[in-house]
Amino acid sequence: MILKVSGEALSGEGGKPVSRSSVRRLASEIKAAADTGAEIGIVVGAGNIIRGSSTAPGGAARVSADYMGMVATIVNGLALESALEELGQKTTVMSAIPCGRAAEQYDHRLADAHLAARKIVIFVAGTGNPFFSTDTAAALRAAELGADALLKATKVDGVYDSDPVENPNATRFDELTYRDIVERELGVMDLTAVTLARERELPIVVFALAEPGNIARAVQGDVIGTRVKGGK
Numbered sequence: 001m002i003l004k005v006s007g008e009a010l011s012g013e014g015g016k017p018v019s020r021s022s023v024r025r026l027a028s029e030i031k032a033a034a035d036t037g038a039e040i041g042i043v044v045g046a047g048n049i050i051r052g053s054s055t056a057p058g059g060a061a062r063v064s065a066d067y068m069g070m071v072a073t074i075v076n077g078l079a080l081e082s083a084l085e086e087l088g089q090k091t092t093v094m095s096a097i098p099c100g101r102a103a104e105q106y107d108h109r110l111a112d113a114h115l116a117a118r119k120i121v122i123f124v125a126g127t128g129n130p131f132f133s134t135d136t137a138a139a140l141r142a143a144e145l146g147a148d149a150l151l152k153a154t155k156v157d158g159v160y161d162s163d164p165v166e167n168p169n170a171t172r173f174d175e176l177t178y179r180d181i182v183e184r185e186l187g188v189m190d191l192t193a194v195t196l197a198r199e200r201e202l203p204i205v206v207f208a209l210a211e212p213g214n215i216a217r218a219v220q221g222d223v224i225g226t227r228v229k230g231g232k
Contacts, residue, residue, distance in 0.1 A: 001219045002041045002147045003030070004138035007048035007076050009153065009209055017048045018079050027083035029215045030120065034089060038219040039115040041145060042122045043138035044080060046072030066130035067097075073134065074099055077124035090119045096128030096137070108144045115145065135193040143200045150202055151218045152189065153209035158226035159188050176228045188228065197228070204228040 009026050012019020034040050049072035050065075077093045084091040092114055093103040103124060104110065114121045126137040135152075142150045156164055157172065161184070164170040173180075178198035181188055188194070188206055197204055207214050207225030217224050 001038055002043060002138055002142040002145070002150050003033075003215065003219075004043045004135060004150065004152045005045065005209065006154070007045040007072070008155075009048075010044075010076050010079060011048040018076065020083075023079050023083045024086075026209075027080060027087055027089075029209075029212070030080075031084060031087045031089045032213065033216040033219045034118070034120055036216055036220055039118070040120050040219065041111065041115060041141060041147070042080070042120065043134055043141060044073055044076045044122060044124060045134040046070075046076055049075060063130040066126075070097055070125040070128070073124040073126060074103060077122040078102065081122055084120060090117075091122065092119055093122045093124055096123070096125040099125075111141075112145055132192065133190050135189040136196065139189070139193040139196040139200075139202065142202055143196055147202065149218075150197060150204045151215070152204060152206045153215065153218075154206055155208070155210070157208035157211070157224075159186055159206050159228070161186070173226050174223075176226060177230050178228060181228060188226075194228075201229070 010018050010023050012022045030040065046069050050068050074095060081091045081093050094106040094111055095103040096106050098105055106123065111121050123137065123141050126132060126134050127140055138150055159173050159176060160170040162170045178194055181194050182191065205218050205225055205227050207218055214224060
C-alpha cells in the first residue's frame with residue numbers, strides 16, 4: 001500500500017510547522033497499520049512548511065518554489081522516520097533528489113526490497129521534478145511498486161460533492177469512478193495523479209486521518225471513506 005499524508009498532519013498548535021506530539025500520533029497510527037503485516041510506503045507532503053505552487057505563479061520562480069517544497073518534504077520525512085523508529089518500527093527515507101547522507105536515493109528495486117523486509121519506506125521530494133504534486137508522486141510510487149491501493153488520508157471522511165466545512169448539506173460519496181472525479185471536478189487529487197491511477201487501474205481510498213485506527217482499517221481493506229475505481 002502507498003499512503004499519502006499531507007504535511008499538515010505533522011503540524012501543531014501555535015503555528016508549529018512540525019509538532020512532536022502530532023508526529024508521534026501519526027507514527028503510532030502508521031505503526032499499528034504495519035503491525036497488521038501490510039507493506040506500507042508513505043508519501044508525505046509539505047504544506048505545513050511551504051506550498052511551492054502557491055509561492056510563485058510560474059516560470060523560473062515556480063521552479064525554485066517547487067524545489068523548496070521538495071526540500072520541505074525531506075524535513076517532514078525525517079521527522080516521521082525518527083518517530084517511527086522510536087516506536088521500534090524499521091523505517092527508511094528515500095528521496096527523489098540527492099540529499100547526501102540524509103536519505104537514500106530513490107530506486108524502485110531497492111524500495112521494493114525494503115518493503116519486502118517489512119520496513120516502512122517514506123518517499124520524499126515528490127517526483128523530483130517541478131510542476132508535479134505529491135499526489136502525483138504517490139500515484140507514481142504506487143504504480144512503480146505494484147501497490148494494491150493508494151490511500152489518501154485527509155481532513156474529512158471521504159469525497160464530497162462540495163466542501164463539507166463550508167456546506168453542511170454536502171453529500172459524501174461511498175464510491176466513485178475515475179471518470180466521476182474528472183467530469184465532476186471533485187478535486188480529490190490533481191488530474192495527473194487520477195489519470196495515472198486510472199491507467200494502472202489503481203484503487204484510491206480517501207478517508208479521515210483524525211479517526212483513530214483508520215490507517216489500519218484502510219490497509220486491511222475495511223469499508224471506510226470513499227473508494228475510487230473503475231469507470232475508465
